[in-house]
Amino acid sequence: MTQSPPEVAPKKKGVPLWAQVLVWVGVTALFAVVALGLRRTQQGTVQVGDTAPDFTLAAFPGYEYNGASQLKLSDLKGKLVVVNFWASWCKPCEQEAADLEEAWHVYQPEGDVVFLGVDYVDTEPEALGYLEKFNITFPNGADLGTRISQAFRIKGVPETYFIDRDGVIQHIQVGPFQSLAQIQSVVDSLKAK
Amino acid sequence: MKKLFLLFPFVLVLSALWAGAAFAQDPTPSDDDVNRVAKQLFCPVCENTPLDVCPTQACAQWRALIREKLAAGWTEAQIKQYFVDQYGARVLSEPPRTGLNWLVYLVPPILFIVGVIILIRTFKPSKGPAGAEASPASVDETPIPPAAGSDEYVARMEDELKKRK
Numbered sequence: 001m002t003q004s005p006p007e008v009a010p011k012k013k014g015v016p017l018w019a020q021v022l023v024w025v026g027v028t029a030l031f032a033v034v035a036l037g038l039r040r041t042q043q044g045t046v047q048v049g050d051t052a053p054d055f056t057l058a059a060f061p062g063y064e065y066n067g068a069s070q071l072k073l074s075d076l077k078g079k080l081v082v083v084n085f086w087a088s089w090c091k092p093c094e095q096e097a098a099d100l101e102e103a104w105h106v107y108q109p110e111g112d113v114v115f116l117g118v119d120y121v122d123t124e125p126e127a128l129g130y131l132e133k134f135n136i137t138f139p140n141g142a143d144l145g146t147r148i149s150q151a152f153r154i155k156g157v158p159e160t161y162f163i164d165r166d167g168v169i170q171h172i173q174v175g176p177f178q179s180l181a182q183i184q185s186v187v188d189s190l191k192a193k
Numbered sequence: 194m195k196k197l198f199l200l201f202p203f204v205l206v207l208s209a210l211w212a213g214a215a216f217a218q219d220p221t222p223s224d225d226d227v228n229r230v231a232k233q234l235f236c237p238v239c240e241n242t243p244l245d246v247c248p249t250q251a252c253a254q255w256r257a258l259i260r261e262k263l264a265a266g267w268t269e270a271q272i273k274q275y276f277v278d279q280y281g282a283r284v285l286s287e288p289p290r291t292g293l294n295w296l297v298y299l300v301p302p303i304l305f306i307v308g309v310i311i312l313i314r315t316f317k318p319s320k321g322p323a324g325a326e327a328s329p330a331s332v333d334e335t336p337i338p339p340a341a342g343s344d345e346y347v348a349r350m351e352d353e354l355k356k357r358k
Contacts, residue, residue, distance in 0.1 A: 008249075015311055023311070026304060089250040121237050121251060121280060123258045145281040146237055 033174035045153050048172060052083075052163045053151035057116060057141040060128060065139040071116060074167065080113045080190055081163040082183075085143075085154050087122045093158045096176040097134035103183040104138040113187060118143050120157050162186055164193070222263035230259050230269050233286050234276055243286065 046053065057071040065071050073081065084100055086093040100115065107113035117140035119127045124142065131140060143149050152161065155174070162171040170193075173188050228276040231245035238251045245256075255276075262272045276284050 017316060019307060019311060022307060026300070026307075030300075087238075087251065089254060104314075123254045125253050142279070144279060146283075147281070150281075 002067045015170060039040065040153075043153060043178075045155060045159065045172060045174070046151075046161075046169060048169055050169050052081075052161065052167050053148075053159075053171050054167075055148040057118060057139075057148065057149055058144055059139055059141040060119075060124070060131070063117075063131065063136075063138075063140040065116075070140060071141065073163070075166055076114055078165050079111075079166060080187065082113065082115045082187065083118060083152075083161045083163065084115065085120050085149060085152070085157050085159045086130075087120045087157045088126040089122065090157045092176040094134070095178075096158060097130075097136065097181045099177050099183055100162070101134060101136050101138065102180050103187065106180075106184065107187060115139065117141070118148050120149050120154070162190055165191055194221060196292050218243050220264060222260050226263055227256050227260050230263070230272050233269075237280060237283060276301055 052073060054072065054074045056073075059065065059069045059071055061069075070193055073083075082103075086097070100117075104115045106113075115138040115147065117131075117136065117138060119140060119142045127140075127142065130136075154161075158173075158176050160173040160177070162173075164170045170190050173186070177183050228245040232243050234244040234255070235242070236244055236247055236249070236252045236255055239247045239249050242252075244252050262275065267275070273285065277289075282289055282294075285317055288297055290298060
């Protein structure tokens, strides 16, 4: 029985270091991006107790606040602000439209509560038609570039945020209000603080 | 005069063609015209559904707006820019080639190329140690004697195997 000499294992040429580093950096970056995205989607809306993200709302013609077509939330410090996200294509928004307008009429004379309507992903003619249909008179504007809704991380419409005099979110209503009394109970409790 | 008479049918045909072309420009854009623009857009409400096939009311409103803009003589680029201004760049099916968006266009091909290079390097047949392939000189080499007791070991193994059969 003959035996061949033991084979010397061929020296395998490995993947160069620069390629390994590149691959690991790429994979890590990819995971970081995915993780950030997941974290953002699972974060939900801004929470009660958070400072409301500042924004500037471009008001629709005829829906300005004290004649100002650009409404900055931080300019309203010292007032209670009710930010309502809505859209003309949103059926549940129609349920609460009249109640919101009525509530606005209740608090407008005192001047310490401001209602702001933020129109989400809508077309201007349809939005103006909706405002006219429900006789809305409180300040309203389009969420240009969906920047405001992204800052609040809204999950849908309607959503309403009650912001206190210090700019802190005190109550969040997801979905439509059922009655004027429901809106008033929230506003009155915040006014009493 | 005769020349003018001969020219008349020619002018008539040309006029008819011109009129036909004018009538072909329908002031109301067709669904195809609208969908040509719509399929390049995504409504933020219905993620992952192109605007041309999205069944929601919001998307129907957007398509109506595209129709209006086309009827008003807006170009495709102008309409897309309008939607970007109104709703942000995320409505575009193709992200604009600016800033961090470049990653979307650069990372996949770079990763693909790196992957191909790694695969090629991994599966490339290695040449092995120099002179490993049987060379005439190796024939003359003195074979290494078998390890002591290896024959005995093989015999025992064969016995064991026979027993197991």
